[in-house]
Structures are given as structure tokens and as C-alpha cells.
Amino acid sequence: MRIRRAGIVDGNKSIAYPLMGVPMTAWMVNGNQDALDASYWEAIIADTLILRYADIMILHSIEPHSLITERTLVANIYTDPRRPVSVDPGLREVGSPTDKSPLFVTTNFALTYYTVESDLSSSKIDCYLMVVDADGLGVEAAVAGGQLTADMIKDTVASYDAEKKVTHKTMVLPGLAARISGETEDATGWSVLVGPRDSGRIPGWMSDNWPPKTVS
CATH class of the missing domain: 3.40.50.11600 (Rossmann fold)
Known part of the structure; x- marks a missing residue:
């Protein structure tokens, strides 16, 4: 958060760039771990990085059960709670x-x-x-x-x-x-x-x- 604030609020152009995270490191912790466990922890890391203003992430898992948490979180963050979700008339x-x-x-x-x-x-x-x-x-x-x-x-x-x-x-x-x-x-x-x-x-x-x- 300090990096993001320094780049935007304080005008520090040297760090005013997109932040990239690598949640796929969850797969590197234990080479023998179960794939489901690895994708579970990868999703947790990804969600944590989203909450810490990550802009770009490198993921290993592409299964729906892994990606749905990130997509749901992003959709909620970028939805204005003051406006009901609507469709075009x-x-x-x-x-x-x-x-x-x-x-x-x-x-x-x-x-x-x-x-x-x-x-x-x-x-x-x-x-x-x-x-x-x-x-x-x-x-x-x-x-x-x-x-x-x-x-x-x-x-x-x-x-x-x-x-x-x-x-x-x-x-x-x-x-x-x-x-x-x-x-x-x-x-x-x-x-x-x-x-x-x-x-x-x-x-x-x-x-x-x-x-x-x-x-x-």
C-alpha cells in the first residue's frame, strides 16, 4: 500500500508503475504437495495480492474453482455499492x-x-x-x-x-x-x-x- 500511495499520492514517478505479483510460487513451496492444495494456496495468495493493489499476476492454475475467487473479488471491488447492478433498458x-x-x-x-x-x-x-x-x-x-x-x-x-x-x-x-x-x-x-x-x-x-x- 505504501508503494501505491507513494507512486500516486506523493508523485514518485520512479515507482508509479503497475505492481506484479507471482501467486504461482505456491506451487514451489513443496514439490510433492497435492495439486488441489497448491491451487488452494495460490488462490489465497492471489486474493491477498489483489487486496494489496496488485495489477498483474502470474498464475499457474486455470481451473474454475481456483479462478472464481479472484474474479469475484475483483468484480466486488470495482462495483459501486451505491448503484444497483443493472442491465440496459x-x-x-x-x-x-x-x-x-x-x-x-x-x-x-x-x-x-x-x-x-x-x-x-x-x-x-x-x-x-x-x-x-x-x-x-x-x-x-x-x-x-x-x-x-x-x-x-x-x-x-x-x-x-x-x-x-x-x-x-x-x-x-x-x-x-x-x-x-x-x-x-x-x-x-x-x-x-x-x-x-x-x-x-x-x-x-x-x-x-x-x-x-x-x-x-
């Missing part, structure tokens, strides 16, 4: 949707998006998934905090030409966003269905509610 295709396929709405909180997308994909539901920019918040928190509103859904529909993708002009809101369904209908001019609170129940919901009566 947009209109995504799941499977091979047609103009009569359902259009589901969700927020851009990464965990919410990937959960919904995974449930739809694993259930083999061909559909559109419209991702609204809710500042990276989940559905319930975004509705309560005003980050997911009827106007924002309207803007997302317009921004990504959702009307050109489906002919039925019907969207499915998450069950946790039921309170804004009426406002969304008024703002967008679309029919709004309220889906289940848990995306894992979408297949059962589909059998009872899709296609809607307005879709032939």
Missing part, C-alpha cells in the same frame, strides 16, 4: 416471438431481469421482454419509489417501437406493479394484463390468460 426477444406473442414488462435491475428472462427461456415461451429503466431497482421498490411509472413505460414503448413488434397492443405487467396497471392503460393506450408476482408462475398464468380475448 430495451426490448428483448426471448425465443422466436411473432407479432402475436406476449410482451412482458420488467425493470432493469440485473437480478430481476435475469430471473424473468431465465424463467421465460426455460419455459420455452416465445415473447418480448420490455426492460424499463428504473434506476436499477426491482419492481416492488421501483413502483414504491416512483422509478417505475406509467409515463416511463409509455416512453419505453415509444423508444423501442414496441407497437411495431406486436399487433395486439397488450402488455403484461409484473404482479408487483398491479397498482399502476390502470394508469399504464391510460398513458399508453394499450391493454394491460397483470401477471403473477413470481415469474416462475408465468407458464400457468399463460394457460389461463393468453391469448387475451382481443387477440384472434
Whole structure:
């Protein structure tokens, strides 16, 4: 830490270079040690060096169980804890949707998006998934905090030409966003269905509610 501080804060250019560590030395301590033990200690050394500001490391192990600790640590260090992990807003295709396929709405909180997308994909539901920019918040928190509103859904529909993708002009809101369904209908001019609170129940919901009566 003193080297890094001297190079950056104190302006000592002679040591203001990337720091390199060699965690693979764990393999040199005992030539007869078990490979699993060696990779274990190599991972510990690597994680310690990351915490001590190492920029470059030479590793021997490339197995996932060894590298996952370093990658997880780096991802956590370089993630801003003040900002929720999010995905880009947009209109995504799941499977091979047609103009009569359902259009589901969700927020851009990464965990919410990937959960919904995974449930739809694993259930083999061909559909559109419209991702609204809710500042990276989940559905319930975004509705309560005003980050997911009827106007924002309207803007997302317009921004990504959702009307050109489906002919039925019907969207499915998450069950946790039921309170804004009426406002969304008024703002967008679309029919709004309220889906289940848990995306894992979408297949059962589909059998009872899709296609809607307005879709032939």
C-alpha cells in the first residue's frame, strides 16, 4: 500500500508503475504437495495480492474453482455499492416471438431481469421482454419509489417501437406493479394484463390468460 500511495499520492514517478505479483510460487513451496492444495494456496495468495493493489499476476492454475475467487473479488471491488447492478433498458426477444406473442414488462435491475428472462427461456415461451429503466431497482421498490411509472413505460414503448413488434397492443405487467396497471392503460393506450408476482408462475398464468380475448 505504501508503494501505491507513494507512486500516486506523493508523485514518485520512479515507482508509479503497475505492481506484479507471482501467486504461482505456491506451487514451489513443496514439490510433492497435492495439486488441489497448491491451487488452494495460490488462490489465497492471489486474493491477498489483489487486496494489496496488485495489477498483474502470474498464475499457474486455470481451473474454475481456483479462478472464481479472484474474479469475484475483483468484480466486488470495482462495483459501486451505491448503484444497483443493472442491465440496459430495451426490448428483448426471448425465443422466436411473432407479432402475436406476449410482451412482458420488467425493470432493469440485473437480478430481476435475469430471473424473468431465465424463467421465460426455460419455459420455452416465445415473447418480448420490455426492460424499463428504473434506476436499477426491482419492481416492488421501483413502483414504491416512483422509478417505475406509467409515463416511463409509455416512453419505453415509444423508444423501442414496441407497437411495431406486436399487433395486439397488450402488455403484461409484473404482479408487483398491479397498482399502476390502470394508469399504464391510460398513458399508453394499450391493454394491460397483470401477471403473477413470481415469474416462475408465468407458464400457468399463460394457460389461463393468453391469448387475451382481443387477440384472434
